[in-house]
Amino acid sequence: MARIQVDTPCFLCGTAAACGDTDHGNRKFYQCSAEDCGDYEISVAAIRKLKGATSHRQQLKRVAHDHRGTDTFVEIIVGADNQVVATAVKRYSGRRR
Ligand SMILES: [Zn+2]
Numbered sequence: 001m002a003r004i005q006v007d008t009p010c011f012l013c014g015t016a017a018a019c020g021d022t023d024h025g026n027r028k029f030y031q032c033s034a035e036d037c038g039d040y041e042i043s044v045a046a047i048r049k050l051k052g053a054t055s056h057r058q059q060l061k062r063v064a065h066d067h068r069g070t071d072t073f074v075e076i077i078v079g080a081d082n083q084v085v086a087t088a089v090k091r092y093s094g095r096r097r
Pocket residue numbers: 010011012013014015017032033034037038061
C-alpha cells in the first residue's frame with residue numbers, strides 16, 4: 001500500500017479511519033477505528049454506487065465488523081451483474097500488490 005492517510009472519514013460509518021489507495025488508485029483500503037466497524041477494501045465504482053445507499057452501507061459495516069481481528073478483510077466491488085458484492089479476502093495474500 002502506498003500513501004496512507006490517517007483520520008479519513010470511514011466510507012461506511014464516517015468514523016476516523018486510516019485509508020490508503022490500492023490497485024493503482026482503483027480501490028481504497030480502509031482501517032476504521034470504530035468498534036462496530038472494521039477493515040475493508042472498496043473499489044471506486046462501488047463507492048460511486050453506494051454514495052446514497054445508507055442502509056446498504058450499514059449492512060456492509062456489519063460485514064466488515066465480522067472480519068475485525070481475523071486474518072481476512074472484506075473486499076467490496078461491483079460485480080459482473082452490476083450489483084455490489086462483498087467477499088472475504090485473506091490478508092497479505094500479495095495477489096495484487
Ligand atoms: Zn467505519
